[in-house]
Amino acid sequence: xxxxxxxxxxxxxxxxxxxxxxxxxxxxxxxxxxxxxxxxxxxxxxxxxxxxxxxxxxxxxxxxxxxxxxxxxxxxxxxxxxxxxxxxxxxxxxxxxxxxxxxxxxxxxxxxxxxxxxxxxxxxxxxxxxxxxxxxxxxxxxxxxxxxxxxxxxxxxxxxxxxxxxxxxxxxxxxxxxxxxxxxxxxxxxxxxxxxxxxxxxxxxxxxxxxxxxxxxxxxxxxxxxxxxxxxxxxxxxxxxxxxxxxxxxxxxxxxxxxxxxxxxxxxxxxxxxxxx
Amino acid sequence: xxxxxxxxxxxxxxxxxxxxxxxxxxxxxxxxxxxxxxxxxxxxxxxxxxxxxxxxxxxxxxxxxxxxxxxxxxxxxxxxxxxxxxxxxxxxxxxxxxxxxxxxxxxxxxxxxxxxxxxxxxxxxxxxxxxxxxxxxxxxxxxxxxxxxxxxxxxxxxxxxxxxxxxxxxxxxxxxxxxxxxxxxxxxxxxxxxxxxxxxxxxxxxxxxxxxxxxxxxxxxxxxxxxxxxxxxxxxxxxxxxxxxxxxxxxxxxxxxxxxxxxxxxxxxxxxxxxxxxxxxxxxxxxxxxxxxxxxxxxxxxxxxxxxxxxx
Amino acid sequence: xxxxxxxxxxxxxxxxxxxxxxxxxxxxxxxxxxxxxxxxxxxxxxxxxxxxxxxxxxxxxxxxxxxxxxxxxxxxxxxxxxxxxxxxxxxxxxxxxxxxxxxxxxxxxxxxxxxxxxxxxxxxxxxxxxxxxxxxxxxxxxxxxxxxxxxxxxxxxxxxxxxxxxxxxxxxxxxxxxxxxxxxxxxxxxxxxxxxxxxxxxxxxxxxxxxxxxxxxxxxxxxxxxxxxxxxxxxxxxxxxxxxxxxxxxxxxxxxxxxxxxxxxxxxxxxxxxxxxxxxxxxxxxxxxxxxxxxxxxx
Numbered sequence: 001x002x003x004x005x006x007x008x009x010x011x012x013x014x015x016x017x018x019x020x021x022x023x024x025x026x027x028x029x030x031x032x033x034x035x036x037x038x039x040x041x042x043x044x045x046x047x048x049x050x051x052x053x054x055x056x057x058x059x060x061x062x063x064x065x066x067x068x069x070x071x072x073x074x075x076x077x078x079x080x081x082x083x084x085x086x087x088x089x090x091x092x093x094x095x096x097x098x099x100x101x102x103x104x105x106x107x108x109x110x111x112x113x114x115x116x117x118x119x120x121x122x123x124x125x126x127x128x129x130x131x132x133x134x135x136x137x138x139x140x141x142x143x144x145x146x147x148x149x150x151x152x153x154x155x156x157x158x159x160x161x162x163x164x165x166x167x168x169x170x171x172x173x174x175x176x177x178x179x180x181x182x183x184x185x186x187x188x189x190x191x192x193x194x195x196x197x198x199x200x201x202x203x204x205x206x207x208x209x210x211x212x213x214x215x216x217x218x219x220x221x222x223x224x225x226x227x228x229x230x231x232x233x234x235x236x237x238x239x240x241x242x243x244x245x246x247x248x249x250x251x252x253x254x255x256x257x258x259x260x261x262x263x264x265x266x267x268x269x270x271x272x273x274x275x276x277x
Numbered sequence: 278x279x280x281x282x283x284x285x286x287x288x289x290x291x292x293x294x295x296x297x298x299x300x301x302x303x304x305x306x307x308x309x310x311x312x313x314x315x316x317x318x319x320x321x322x323x324x325x326x327x328x329x330x331x332x333x334x335x336x337x338x339x340x341x342x343x344x345x346x347x348x349x350x351x352x353x354x355x356x357x358x359x360x361x362x363x364x365x366x367x368x369x370x371x372x373x374x375x376x377x378x379x380x381x382x383x384x385x386x387x388x389x390x391x392x393x394x395x396x397x398x399x400x401x402x403x404x405x406x407x408x409x410x411x412x413x414x415x416x417x418x419x420x421x422x423x424x425x426x427x428x429x430x431x432x433x434x435x436x437x438x439x440x441x442x443x444x445x446x447x448x449x450x451x452x453x454x455x456x457x458x459x460x461x462x463x464x465x466x467x468x469x470x471x472x473x474x475x476x477x478x479x480x481x482x483x484x485x486x487x488x489x490x491x492x493x494x495x496x497x498x499x500x501x502x503x504x505x506x507x508x509x510x511x512x513x514x515x516x517x518x519x520x521x522x523x524x525x526x527x528x529x530x531x532x533x534x535x536x537x538x539x540x541x542x543x544x545x546x547x548x549x550x551x552x553x554x555x556x557x558x559x560x561x562x563x564x565x566x567x568x569x570x571x572x573x574x575x576x577x578x579x580x581x582x583x584x585x586x587x588x589x
Numbered sequence: 590x591x592x593x594x595x596x597x598x599x600x601x602x603x604x605x606x607x608x609x610x611x612x613x614x615x616x617x618x619x620x621x622x623x624x625x626x627x628x629x630x631x632x633x634x635x636x637x638x639x640x641x642x643x644x645x646x647x648x649x650x651x652x653x654x655x656x657x658x659x660x661x662x663x664x665x666x667x668x669x670x671x672x673x674x675x676x677x678x679x680x681x682x683x684x685x686x687x688x689x690x691x692x693x694x695x696x697x698x699x700x701x702x703x704x705x706x707x708x709x710x711x712x713x714x715x716x717x718x719x720x721x722x723x724x725x726x727x728x729x730x731x732x733x734x735x736x737x738x739x740x741x742x743x744x745x746x747x748x749x750x751x752x753x754x755x756x757x758x759x760x761x762x763x764x765x766x767x768x769x770x771x772x773x774x775x776x777x778x779x780x781x782x783x784x785x786x787x788x789x790x791x792x793x794x795x796x797x798x799x800x801x802x803x804x805x806x807x808x809x810x811x812x813x814x815x816x817x818x819x820x821x822x823x824x825x826x827x828x829x830x831x832x833x834x835x836x837x838x839x840x841x842x843x844x845x846x847x848x849x850x851x852x853x854x855x856x857x858x859x860x861x862x863x864x865x866x867x868x869x870x871x872x873x874x875x876x877x878x879x880x881x882x883x884x885x886x887x888x
Binding site for chain 2: 088090
Binding site for chain 3: 317320321322323325326330364367368369370371373374375376377378379381382384385386387388389391392393396419493494496497499500501503504507508538539540541543544545546547548550551554558564566
């Protein structure tokens with residue numbers, strides 16, 4: 001894989017918080033136009049890696065390259081979009097949905113942030129794409145869980161950033177919204193977007209993710225789903241195999257059976273087929 | 278009766294000091310109210326408390342060398358927040374503990390200086406030929422807008438004006454910074470700069486409010502108007518307007534009360550603001566006590582009549 | 590400077606009864622505050638400590654007017670402040686730190702108004718800045734009583750209070766009355782503030798309630814050691830502060846707080862494990878890439 005095909009390169013980074021090493025010698029390559037899942041237990045360094053890629057913290061050693069540039073350069077050009085976890089957002093903040101989506105455009109506006117016609121157009125388009133046009137003037141606290149995710153997804157879209165990092169995008173939302181978001185992510189990926197998802201949901205990620213990275217204090221393994229999401233790697237990340245993942249050892253590949261079937265069908269497995277959700 | 282009311286309202290205006298006090302009070306009220314919306318949304322009430330206390334040594338030193346008090350206050354206010362940032366990056370202590378340690382340290386040093394003022398004044402007189410004027414510590418601590426000098430008015434207007442200008446010009450970025458600093462960083466904004474700008478504005482507003490309300494109560498001006506507005510609206514634009522109105526009203530009422538009761542002006546203004554908050558707490562539409570009790574009653578009545586209460 | 594000069598410097602204040610009293614009282618107050626400060630720092634109640642100490646002002650003012658003991662007024666007022674904060678928090682959507690700032694300034698403002706309207710202000714200046722060098726017997730007695738009661742209560746409820754600060758949910762689950770513990774801690778906070786009023790004055794009480802605990806926290810992982818270290822730090826700062834105030838002829842409260850802060854910064858640099866010098870040395874040593882850190886296997 002050459003430089004231009006790599007959207008995100010994590011080159012042996014080490015991160016420590018006040019003396020505690022959260023991540024050491026972590027290495028990751030995410031190709032352009034792929035959906036990559038970061039998985040691992042809480043406290044194992046997943047969100048640390050996420051933050052290092054976003055540039056929210058500086059690694060003590062190693063470097064992160066976004067499309068061949070440093071994170072700071074990528075930030076200045078607005079190449080990275082970020083969707084926060086629901087817990088991190090102050091839903092009582094007095095801003096409306098369109099206020100939030102407009103915030104995605106601030107990097108393009110002048111110092112006083114006066115919106116131009118193109119900014120307003122982008123906001124409207126993004127809202128339409130996620131189906132939130134009717135809610136644009138609502139204060140964000142008035143939205144349901146699924147609508148909240150979609151509002152922040154619209155912000156990421158409005159930013160015109162080709163690399164999107166989503167923090168726990170599927171936690172606490174209804175199945176319909178989840179389906180809608182997955183469909184949208186697939187469309188974006190087909191358009192050439194690179195999407196990184198931080199997630200706990202092992203059972204469903206196999207149905208729409210192309211790449212996965214397993215994290216436990218370092219990146220234990222990363223790469224295409226088929227070769228990386230193996231029982232061995234999962235065991236190393238989680239200390240064992242979960243009850244709700246059943247592996248089809250008979251086939252040459254070892255991925256969860258439901259996901260294998262879903263891929264063959266070209267659909268996402270139904271909620272009741274995925275145990276443990 | 279109406280004539281008496283008119284007399285009550287107009288009598289203070291006969292005095293120049295009252296006109297000045299009202300004008301300064303209103304300006305300070307506006308500046309602090311605008312900043313207060315950001316401070317309360319960011320959760321920086323304790324920071325406001327800290328910065329306002331930390332300026333004391335700066336004010337005293339400024340008096341000793343004959344510099345404008347605003348410069349001393351601003352320098353030490355900023356120094357304290359830099360120190361807080363420095364310590365919090367290097368220790369596992371919680372933010373509120375670090376803030377408490379730093380601002381009390383500064384304030385303690387300030388009190389030491391205050392207690393040594395006479396001898397320090399003699400020292401500067403002997404070595405630099407400059408005799409500092411008598412410093413009324415109580416007016417720094419508790420405000421003395423009824424006795425504000427013209428020189429102090431100038432400093433207040435400058436500090437207040439700069440604060441207002443910066444806040445209004447950069448309000449979108451500052452609001453984004455308060456709401457989602459991670460996104461701000463992601464789109465390339467310099468969050469460090471925004472952080473220190475907001476802190477510098479805190480220091481500046483302390484300088485502006487020093488004479489009116491004093492160090493100890495500045496935090497009230499930086500917190501209560503925002504709280505009042507937050508109880509009344511969901512939209513930031515309206516929040517700003519409501520905070521400013523609440524602040525101006527309480528400043529006017531407070532100054533009048535202080536004139537007639539011959540009581541501490543700062544105290545009267547702050548108490549007026551607090552009472553206004555209490556009023557809003559009770560009568561606010563939708564969020565006030567009365568409104569919520571009423572809607573609970575309606576909901577109970579509806580379910581009592583056999584209808585299912587709709588999911589909110 | 591001969592050893593005799595140093596001894597003289599050290600012993601001179603002891604000639605004066607007021608100095609002996611001052612040293613004793615401030616050391617005592619230091620102990621009480623340090624003990625409580627450990628709980629406050631762990632529970633994150635530093636801002637509440639600040640608030641409560643300011644909220645006592647109207648109570649003190651009214652006590653003087655009515656001729657009641659200042660400690661009683663302060664305690665009632667402080668507790669009223671804490672309860673008001675709780676009430677406002679429950680009944681409004683305003684965030685906690687905003688509510689605290691709002692309520693304590695309102696109380697303080699009320700106190701200021703009352704003070705400014707009453708002629709005699711001598712004692713009240715002492716309340717604001719502390720007056721340990723000139724403390725009178727009545728005030729001394731109130732300080733000792735308030736402090737002793739606080740120490741006694743903490744002595745009895747030590748473990749429960751610690752659990753409450755660490756994990757209130759678990760405390761509730763095993764049958765402890767967390768409401769009672771909550772209000773007890775608040776009452777202790779008010780009592781301690783009352784005791785500390787004389788030593789450092791109202792405005793600086795919060796320093797005595799935070800800095801010793803924070804200093805102890807930098808030095809150890811164990812709570813008992815933390816409390817002992819906090820007590821040690823507090824007593825040293827109070828004694829040194831009083832000495833400094835005697836020789837510099839400067840504000841006692843200011844001196845005590847300044848010394849406490851210096852000790853904190855000293856510990857911050859020199860602490861054996863968490864101190865800056867030690868960590869700077871650690872970072873400079875290169876960590877070999879082959880070091881396998883234990884992966885997380887338990888949840």
